[in-house]
Amino acid sequence: MNARSRWLLISVGLGVLLNPLNSSMISVAIARLQHVYQLDYTDVSWVIFSFYIASAVAQPVMGKASDLFGRRKIFLIGLVVAFVTSLLAPLSPSFGWLIVYRVVQSIGTSMMVAVGMAIVRIHITEKQATALSVMSIFLSGAAAIGPFIGGVLIHWWDWQAIFLVNIPFVVASFLLAWRTIPKDNPPTSVARDMSIRKWFDLIDASGILLFTVGLVALLIGLLSAKSSGHVSFGHIFLGMIGLVLLAAFVRHELKTTSPFIPLRxxxxxxxxxxxxxxxxxxxxxxxxxxxxxxxxxxxxxxxxxxxxxxxxxxxxxxxxxxxxxxxxxxxxxxxxxxxxxxxxxxxxxxxxxxxxxxxxxxxxxxxxxxxxxxxxxxxxxxxxxxxxxxxxxxxxxxxxxxxxxxxxxxxxxxxxxxxxxxxxxxxxxxxxxxxxxxxxxxxxxxxxxxxxxx
The missing domain is CATH 1.20.1250.20 (MFS general substrate transporter like domains)
Structure with a gap:
């Protein structure tokens, strides 16, 4: 593996590790966030739900988007999004804003996960198996040591540090990626002429909307009932809306030509x-x-x-x-x-x-x-x-x-x-x-x- 390939591998690895790192560091911050925002675990758990729901939707969507707009472009945009949210999340005026930044952060880091392996597979042709195993170490290693890093950062500073620690990784990855990831080929005529509506059909925007809204409505209905200690008509109604939307999602996925989750x-x-x-x-x-x-x-x-x-x-x-x-x-x-x-x-x-x-x-x-x-x-x-x-x-x-x-x-x-x-x-x-x-x-x-x- 030549020097350029090694630097490309490092640049992609530093970006890809941000998703598992941020999903795992939060495990040690839950108790601190409960104290800061005076919330119970049920409410604070949305800092976990939001990240994984957004990742589940964003990664396949961004994988398809990279075919249309280019993998290098998606990777660099993801780094910019991760940089901005890492700066803004520590300044969240309320827990609601923190959730918003977590969702956007999840989308940004998912951009890099969605295309990182593909970039390595396409542009590193020698010792490819070794390169892919190194990428797996970036992914699994970040998830493994995330709680330790989170615990150290919160101990010596506060919960804001688990967002600010992303910045050196983002900056290093961006500078290296800008220099080492080859520019994308011009889009094919099919991709270049594709309308927004056709692209929405390609990513199954309707299925994504039904899945996301249905899952969130069901979770809110269940968790609200648990948090309040009793089951009200509002909780049942919201939960039923979630179930109806998820049922509609299943029906839609079975009929559409390009399903978000191919249930067939x-x-x-x-x-x-x-x-x-x-x-x-x-x-x-x-x-x-x-x-x-x-x-x-x-x-x-x-x-x-x-x-x-x-x-x-x-x-x-x-x-x-x-x-x-x-x-x-x-x-x-x-x-x-x-x-x-x-x-x-x-x-x-x-x-x-x-x-x-x-x-x-x-x-x-x-x-x-x-x-x-x-x-x-x-x-x-x-x-x-x-x-x-x-x-x-x-x-x-x-x-x-x-x-x-x-x-x-x-x-x-x-x-x-x-x-x-x-x-x-x-x-x-x-x-x-x-x-x-x-x-x-x-x-x-x-x-x-x-x-x-x-």
């Missing part, structure tokens, strides 16, 4: 469908711990942000160490043994949460974190391998898009689960209930993994 593919390839269901459940488990445990440590056990970040580092390090080992294991034995082991580890970690109480040593949470960290490393490789086995080669691009959507849906559901279980404030009893629910989900994954056919 699920019916055609049931094995691939089950992989996505399992992957969604895996992410419900992982992110319930990822977002729930830091708030429990800070609000119930009075652990500082700094020490919470250090404890959470065991989760990321175990995941990073397990991933390459999982790759060699899966190459030799297939994904089934690794996925069964992963499900058993998550069951152990979930049961361990149930055993924790006010007198348990804080360091004992590292057992649950290690179990989930190793299982995450196994799942990152194992689920991807299972997807490749279950998906026909001619639709692997579509299958990968659906796979990422399953990840985001699992993350959104995990935050919803925490909000419903914990309600106004975190408690040891709430963590115990959460652990019981996660144990049931983990046991179902053990069953599903054992029934898997290679």
């Amino acid at each position: 593919t699920f019916a055609k390839y049931p094995a691939m469908t089950w992989v996505n269901v399992e992957f969604m459940l895996v992410n419900v488990l992982f992110y319930s711990l990822f977002f729930g445990l830091p708030s429990y440590l800070q609000m119930v056990r009075n652990v500082s942000e700094f020490h919470t970040g250090i404890l959470m580092l065991s989760l990321g390090l175990c995941s990073l160490v397990a991933s390459p080992i999982a790759g060699r294991w899966i190459d030799k034995s297939g994904p089934r043994p690794a996925l069964i082991t992963s499900a058993i580890l998550m069951t152990f970690g979930s049961v361990w949460l149930v055993t924790l109480n006010q007198n348990s040593p804080v360091i004992s949470v590292c057992l649950a974190l290690a179990a989930f960290g190793i299982s995450n490393g196994l799942n990152n490789v194992g689920m991807q391998a299972a997807l490749f086995i279950s998906s026909p080669k001619e639709i692997i691009g579509v299958a990968s898009g659906i796979f990422n959507t399953s990840r985001y849906l699992g993350t959104i559901l995990s935050s919803l689960l925490i909000s419903i279980v914990m309600g106004d404030k975190f408690s040891a009893e709430g963590l115990r209930v959460l652990g019981i629910i996660l144990t049931v989900i983990a046991l179902s994954l053990v069953f599903m993994s054992r029934r898997r056919r290679e």
